[in-house]
Amino acid sequence: MFRRIDGGDNGTAGALSFDGQAIPFRAGDTVAAALLAAGVADVRDNPVDGSRRAPYCMMGVCFECLVEIDGRQNQQACLVAAKPGMRIRRQAGARLLPEGAL
Amino acid sequence: MSEPWDAVVIGAGPAGMAAASTLAEGGVRTLLVDEQAELGGQIYRAIERNRADPALARILGPDYLKGGMLVDRLRASPAQLALSTLVWRIDDDLTVWTRTAGTVAAVRASAIIVATGAMERPAPTAGWTLPGVMTIGALQILLKSARLTPSGRLVLAGSGPLFYLFARQCVAAGVKDLTLLDTAPTRQMWSALPLLPSALGGEGWRYLTKGVKLLAALRLARVPVYRDVRDIAIEGDGRAEAVRFTTGRRAHRLPCDTVGLHEGVIPHQQMTRSLDVAHDFDEAQRCFRPRHDASGRLSKPGIFVAGDAGGIIGAEASAQDGAIAALSALHDLGRLTDEARDRRIAEAGRVRRAHLTARPFLDRLYQPRAAVLDPPDAVTVCRCEVVTAGALRDVANKGAPGPNQAKAFLRCGMGPCQGRLCGPTVTAVFARETGLDPAETGYYHIRSPLKPITVGELAGAAGAVEREG
C-alpha cells in the first residue's frame, strides 16, 4: 500500500499489464515500483516452499521481485524500467522454459 | 572490437562518479559502468530527475542534493557512461565482462576501480519474507525514484542513521501512521559516549547535529518510538499484518500494513569476493571488507576499491575515496607525477578524514544487536532456499567446517541472490557455534557470473573474446 507524495494518480506515462490487469505508471518507475504503486501485494511464489514473495530491497540484491517480463522469466522487476504495453506475469515456483519447449 | 580503456570504474554512486570524473579529467580514457539506469547509486538515486523538484528536495534534505555536484562534474568530464550495464565477471588480466540489454561484451582496462557501494545488513527476523516487509533502504528508494511512500500503517524497525533519517523523511512526506521500533540496546549509548568528544571534530559535529535535529523533529511530530526493542516477529497470512516485539518485560503487538527493516549497511562484497582477494572482518562495523591499502589498491594488480565497497565510510568520504583511488591509478598510468599525486591525495585525504570523525561513535552506538547476527532457530536465514538458522546450527554442530560446506549441505546461498542476503548471517552463526571468529570462519566462495546471465549469453561470450582479438 503506497501513495505518491503529491497524491496524484499513477498513470501519467502509460500502462503495463500484470497478469492481464492494467497497471498505470509514471516516467521513471521501475516495473517493481509500478506494481507496488498499483497495490500489487506480491509478485511470485518461492520455488522451495511456495510462500508468496514481494519486492524487498529495490536495489537488485535480493532477487525477490523476479517476474516474467514480455515472455522472459526471472527478470528483476526493480531493475527494469516500466514501458507502455509491457506484459508482466507472476511466477509460480521455478521458471518454465520458453513456450514450445515441452 | 572496442579499444582497451585506460580505466573502468564500476558503480556510479559517489565514489564511482568522483573516481570517473578524476580519471577522465586527468586525461585517461575512462568508462563508468552501472547496473542502474540512472547516475547516483542508491544514496543519490534519481538525483538528476529530483534535483529540480522542490517538494522532494524538502523531504530528502540538503545532503541528498549534494549528489548534484558530483553528477554535474561527471557530465562535464569526458568519461563515457555505460548505464543499465551489468558487470558479471572480472578476469585477472583486467577484462571486465559486461552485459547491456542482452549483449555480452569483454572490456579491457589498464586499471579498474570497484565502487559497488553498500547494501543493507541482512536483518533476518521471523516473518521477514512476508510481502509487506521491505528494507528501509527499499522504502527510501521508492521515495527517491517513484515519489512513493507507504500509505497505510507503517512500522519501521531497526537502528542506525538511515533508520531515523527515513523516519524523518516519512514525516516530511506526510506519512500519517508511523511507529518506530528502535532496536539499538540502550546500554550502547553509554559505551559509545567516550567516543563522543572526538566525534565532534572535523565535520563530525554536522552529522551529530543532523541527528539531533532528526530526533527533535520526530519528537515534535509525536511519532511513537519504542526503545530497546527485542524479539521482533512479523505475522500475517500471506502478507504482513502485525508486528510482535518485546520491550523490557512487556510484549507488544502492533497491527500494520507495511514494515521497514534496517540494521545498518555493510560493504556489498560480491565483486571483491569474486576477485579472490583477502577480506578482513571489521570488528567495529561487524562486517567483512576487502583488504586494501590507503589508496584502495587490492592485492590483485591494477584493481582498486573505493567508497563503501571497501568499508563503510558514508557518501561524502566515499567521494574523496573515489578521487584518491583515481589519483593513484592516474599515477600508475603515468599521468601524474609523484609530487602531484601525493599533494592531491593529501588534500582529498584531509576532507575524507574530516567526514570520518563521527564514524567510530556511530559504529559503536548502532552496533547490531546479537539477534541480528545470530537469529533464533526458527528464523529463515536464506530467503531463496528457505534455510533456517536452526538448520545451520545443526550442520555446524555435526562438524561441517564452515559456510561453504553448509552451502553444499543445505543449499543456503545457492538461490538466485547468490548468497548476498544470507552470507553475512551464515558466517556469524557458524562463528558463534564454533567459537571461531568470523575471519577464521570465512565466507562463501563467490564465483562468476556475479548475477545471472543466460546460458545463451554465456555461450556467445566466446565470440566476444574473439571479436576483442
Add this chain to the structure above:
Amino acid sequence: MPPTSTHDLIVVGGGLIGSAIAWGASRAGADVILLDEGDVAFRAARGNFGLIWLQGKGVGKPPYMRWSLQAGHLWREFATLLVEETGIDIGWSQPGGLQFCFSEADIEKCRRIEAETRTDGGDIAITVMDRAGVEALVPAIGPEVIGGAYSTLDSHVSPLYLLRALQQGLQARGGHYWSAAPATAVRRDQGAFAVETPRGRVAGKRIVIAAGLGAAKLAPEVGLAMPVRPERGQIVVTERVKPFFPYVGSGVRQTVEGSFLIGSSHEEAGFSEATDVSTGAALCASAIRAFPQLAEVGVVRSWGSLRVMTPDGMPIYEESERCPGAYSATCHSGVTLCSAHALILGPALAAGTLPEAVSYFRSDRFDVQAH
C-alpha cells in the same frame, strides 16, 4: 597435550571416497574416525556432476568395467540403506542415462562402446537409437540431435546431500567426524598408526589414505605409492527450471531441485580451481545443441573443481607392504563407485582385508607399464 584418540580405523580424507568407506566400515561394526580438512580445500566431492554413469565406463579395461558395473548394480540398495538410516533425501533416481549424438561419428562411437561392452561381458544393456528413438524419450531435444544411446543402469544423485548423509550417518552410528583436522603426518607406531592433526593426535589399528590430491604427499609416509595429479573440470549451473528432462545426461542434467548442470570440461590447469569464460561458453554451446530452450535460462554459478587422476584413469586400492594395515583408496569416480566403497570396500577394510574385486588396482601396475 590433548590425549590421543584411539580407534579401529582411521580414514584420512572427508570426501566421497573417505566418507563412504568410513560409513561402510562403521556399519560393519568398526570404531571409525574420519579426518577432514577445513572449509576451504580441494574438494572434488563439492564440485562434481553427480552422475552414476556406466555406459562406456571401463571399455577396454575389463577389471574397471566389472568394478564400476558392480557399483552400479549396488546403488539401489545403497541409496535405500543410506536414506533409511539418515532420513536425508540424497536425490538419487535411476531414470537411465541418455547420451546425445550430433554426428554419425558420435553414433558410431556409441555402437563401438555397446559392442565392446558386450564382448567384455559387461552386465549392462546399451541401446543405440536414431533421432526418432531419442525424441520419443525426450520431445524437447534440439534439431541437431541425430541419435543417442540409452542405458537403464545409469542414475544420478545430489553429490552434496550424498556427502552429508554419509558423514551424518557415520556420526549417528557413533563414528567420529573431525573437520579442520587435516593429517599433517602419518606414521606407524608399535603395530598401530598415528596421525597428527591440528586438533590432536589420532591413533588406530588400521588406516586408509583417501585424501585425494593430498594423498600424494601422505601415502608414501606409510609405504604407499599415490601417483595422482589434478585434472580440472568446470561446471555451469542454472536457475531452477520446472522439470522437463527426466533422464540422466552425460553433459547436461536436471537436478532434483530443477537446476541444470552443464559440464564438465577436462583441463590440465595444475592446482587452479578458477573458471574461464571460453570453457564456460563451450559447455553452454553444447548444452544448447541438446536443448536450444536452455539458451534463455539464467546461469547462477560456475565453478572449477579438480579431479584426482591416476596415470591410467583407473582407481588405486592397495595395502602397504612395508606397513601392513595401511591402505590407499583413490579414484575420479567417487560418486559412481560410492555404493561399492560403502557396501564392499568399507566392511572389508573394517576386517583388515581388500576385496578380491579390487585386486587389479594396485599401484605397481604403473611400474610394469613403465618398463
